[in-house]
Amino acid sequence: MNLFQSTLLIAMIVLSVCLLLTAVRFAIGPTLPDRITAFDLIVANVIGIIAIYTEFTNNEDFIDVAIILSLFGFLGSISFAYYLMKITK
């Protein structure tokens, strides 16, 4: 295991810890917009993990998953906020 692979492993571990901490905020978040924001960060973290996994396995096909996920994460948070505004207005 050379320097590059151990760097990728460290990056993946740190991103997993980020995912856990975001899940804590998702659980204790006092309001619904807090949870929407935490969901946004979860999507960003998963995109980062997929990108590093692409580099780890040297398989270029996984980068398409990151494209689709970035698109759907935006749609998800926007639609959450839109219906929240519709309901409580």
Place this chain on the structure above:
Amino acid sequence: MTMLENIDFQLIKEIVSCICILLGVGFMFLSTIGLLRFPDFYIRMSAITKGATLGLGLILLGIGIYFNQPDILLKVLVIISFTFLTAPVAAHVIGRTAVQNRIPFWSKTNLEEFKPYLHKERLDEVLNTDKYTEEDLKSRWSDDGDE
């Protein structure tokens, strides 16, 4: 030409990619700590929008440098530009929703310039003609009449 042949380009590529990825992961970690530790919803959202966008951009840039192919670079640039376009829009929409749902501000936030907007929003809420809130408005008006 002999100088160029002596350089190990694979090693340089890996080192630059490593630096980009470690910087990006560091920004991601800082934004996560901000999400967990900041006192207020609006400050937390600011930490997420700035830190996570920059971190994701740096990680993806590291991927693009490592693979060194045009199609991968194109896909990476698509993801980066999409994230940089959509993160502020989503943060704006969620922040607007939070203000209209009366999510409280931190007590130390300076709201002097924001007060006219809040006052106007409160007036607009009474004059709102949205069909979902008609009953709510009627009950509110009857409450005012009772008082």
